[in-house]
Structures are given as structure tokens and as C-alpha cells.
Amino acid sequence: MTNHQALTKYLFRLGDNALILAQRLGELVANGPELEEELATANFALDYLGQARMFYARACELEGAGRDEDEIAFLRGEREFENFLLVEQPNGHFGDTIVRQVLFDSFYILQLEALAACSDPGTAEIAARAQKEIQYHLRHAAHWLVRLGDGTQESHARVADSLQNFWRYTGELFDGDGIDDLMHSAFDGPDLQRIAGTWHDNVGKILQQATLQMPEDQWMDGGGREGRHTEPFGYLLAEMQYMQRAFPGASW
């Protein structure tokens, strides 16, 4: 694989993470636990969607095959998406949604920070833009996790469970493959080893304030970046792609 191909693939993956999380959060529109939080998750969804568009547009440009971001989002099959399993997990209850946000955004912010300083200017400028948005997403989610963890017995028990349930999807974030290696070596991109350490420290601080225990080392799930997904992903895709599949080429 050439450096150019690795960069292209890496950008598609960034887009996949952002798009799938946008779709999940978008499901909360008209289903949020309260109006303010519905607005919050809708706002987040929009930011991720905008980021996905930019990552896809840049990837398509590098790929040079004449595809555009709509085609990438709506006309690919399940195995062609290479997002992390964490972002495709269902929203569950509000505590689940918040824990998923804290775990992913704590990683994503570090990934973007490193990418903003990488040697490909097209990637760096999107990352710098996105970083500013993820900062306030993470702040919001971290505040909520502290409230829920350090809240009532019930809220504490629920988010402790959420944490336990999602933990197995966090190993994949740092388990890089050849594309991550090339992104690091050829483009001065994220160093996953280092990010893993910082992520543990940062998440640890939030959990401590939320009076939650960091889960013990355990078996980690994976496969998202080989296109092997968990069961809920197919349903997500079916809903997201319904319109283009029913009316191919529809536009407005």
C-alpha cells in the first residue's frame, strides 16, 4: 500500500466514525429524555455529520475515482464501513449515550489533536476545525457523567453498568493496523501508544470525579476496521440508507 492509499483509507475511516455516531445521535431527535438534551445531541450529531462530509470529500478527492460523499454514505454495504464498534452501539438509556460519548470523544479529541499537526495540510485543517467542536462535546458529556456517577444510587449503578458494557469496545481504538502505522510514520499522524496512555489518564480523572471505578482489563472486541460489525449496525444502516435504496439517485 502506498502512503497516498493509506491516507485516503484513513480519511474514509475518520468519516465513517463521525457519520455513524451522527446517525446514532440523530436517532434521539424527538426521542431525547428532555428538550435541552435533545438539542444537545442534535447539535453534536450535526457537528459529526459536517466532519464526516469534510473527511469523505477529502478522501474522495484523493481517491480520484469520481465518488462523492453521498455515494460513500448511502451506497456502500456493511462490510465497507470501517468505523469503530463503539460508535455503532445503540443509544440505550441516557447514561449509555453519555458513557459512549465520553469514551469515544476522549479518544477522538487526542486523535484530532495529533492530526491537526500532521504533514498533510488537507487533513490537518479539517482536524483543527473539528477539534474545537469535540472540545465542547466532551466537556458536556464529562459533566453529565460526573452528575450521573456521583448522583443517586440508581444513576450511579446504571452508568457503572454502561461503563462495564462499553469497555470491551475501547481496545480497538488503540489497536492500530498497517494504515495507522503508515499514517504515523509517513504523515506524522497519531502515535496510538502515546494516545492510549493519555486516554487512560484523562478518562481516569473523569471517572474518579464521577466516583466510578475504571473497569479491569478484560477481553476486548474488535473488527470494525476490517468491516466486521456488531449486530445493531445492520439496522442502523438499513434506516440510514433506506431512501437511496428505495429511490436510487433521488435528490433535492
Add this chain to the structure above:
Amino acid sequence: MTPYVETSDSAGLENIWAWLAELPDPEVPVVSVVDLGMIRDVEISDGAVRVSVAPTYSGCPATDVIEQNIVSCLRDKGIADVTIRRVLSPPWTTDWISEAGREKLRAYGIAPPIGSAGKRSLLGALPKIACPCCASSNTEQVSEFGSTACKASYKCRDCLEPFEYFKCI
């Protein structure tokens, strides 16, 4: 309608900036796209105009509308050849909003952003926001989110007026 291309490029540039300074943001129509700091550059060459636009939030649904509005505003003024270039670097932050823009927001009832972008710690305290109606700083945040991605919801404990805050990113 006289096409402006017969004038010199510098006179043309001044006109274009003046027209764009009147072009309202579709979501907060009291400020213009120039007030918001979204217009990074205007270039003229051989009668063709290229406007460099910095989008605000990545997913802001108004971005496409703003770009279309710029094109149609300049077309109405007789410039047929207008292209838009999206500029991501340096990224837009609320620091790009002009002083005039901040005043217009306040007069409209939206508290302008306070402080420099991105300096807040993860679990730190919120900045004090002055009420745009009575100027009291005895206010509270109702939600960090509001009617658009760029605003938070507040209320004033003194005059009891709910208001929006153009939040800092």
C-alpha cells in the same frame, strides 16, 4: 444595471466588501457574514470574483445557504462570474466576530461570546455572562445548547428575561 467590471479592481473590491457587509446571516439576521468574520478574502481577476468563506461549525446547515446568498447578492449587483472557495485554515472561532458584530448581537438580545476560544478546562467553571437586556451578571445557564449550534440558553436572575448566548468555541 451597470456591470461593475468597468471600474477599477480596487473600487470593485470596496463595493463587494460593502455589499457583503449588508448580507445577513440566515440564522441570526441582525449580523452580516462580514460581522461574523466568515469572509476571509475577496479577489477580482478579469471580472471574475472569488470569495473565500470560512464555515463556522462543521455541520452548520446555514453554510450552503450563505454561499448561495453571496453568489446571488453579487449576481444582483451585476457580477456574473462568482466562485466561492471554502477556507478551513485557520479555523473559524468566535474570536473572528468583529466588535461591531458583537454590539449588534447584544442590541438584538443575544449575549456575545466572552473570552478567547478554547481556553476552558474540561470540568472547569462557566464564565459569567452579562444579560443583554439589563446588563446584570447575575445570570444562569439553562442549557449549553439552543436554537442553533452556535448558541446556549441563559436566563437573567434579576430581570428574569431568558436570553441566548453566542457561545465561545
